[in-house]
Amino acid sequence: MSELTRSQREFRAAMANLSAAVNVVTTDGPHGLAGITVSAACSVTDSPPTVLVCVNRESRSREVLVANGRLCVNVLGTDHEDLAMHFAGATRVPTAERFTADDWDLETEGVPVLRGAPASLVGRIVAEQGQGSHSVLFVEVEKVLTSAESGALVYFQRRFHNLAAQPVSA
Known part of the structure; x- marks a missing residue:
């Protein structure tokens, strides 16, 4: 791997200061069982419910995710x-x-679902867009599962942090 440019180093330092939810994206199907930890996942729209997930193109899990399609x-x-x-x-x-x-x-869902996760979004990849070293997968959500009052695992400054759930005041 070649040495990073100044721009790349500055960008990575800035992204380390962007708090992100930590997710495990899983799949199963004719091309096998796979899972990968990602912090680059977010909502796109609710019409239809869609999220995007960014995965390094070099990842073996990316190939399996795309091939299985769910x-x-x-x-x-x-x-x-x-x-x-x-x-x-x-x-x-x-x-x-x-x-x-x-x-x-x-x-139950044909793909691995983490029991007790704050949220699990089961869906189908409807589009893929390449950008640099990553693939952006657009996933149309078919089923949503949530667990009330669980905290969140976030990634900030290259470390994991726990974020406790706070009760909603009336």
């Missing part, structure tokens, strides 16, 4: 930092073993 964006909660690390590839836990815990519903 996925789940699992928004991680405060107790999911270990999962984030596993699916980021930081722990060297093989892909198949990442899904063996009872945390996963592998049957």
Whole structure:
């Protein structure tokens, strides 16, 4: 890998100061089981409900996600930092073993859904756009699952942080 330019270093430093939700994007189907940790995911529109997910083009998981065509964006909660690390590839836990815990519903939706996640968005990839080193996947959401009163796992300044849920005042 070549040395980063000044512009790239400045951009990366700025993006480290952009708080982001941590998600594990999962898929299963004829092309296999896969999952990857991403912080670049967001809402696009509610008509029809659509999210976008950015995935590095070099990632093996990207190939499987696109080939299967269906996925789940699992928004991680405060107790999911270990999962984030596993699916980021930081722990060297093989892909198949990442899904063996009872945390996963592998049957109901046809793609792995994280039980108790603050939110899980099951959908179909309807478009893909390449931009630099990444693919932007547009996912039309077919089903939404939420868990009330769970906190959030966020990524800020290159570290994970827990954000506790606060009760809504009347």
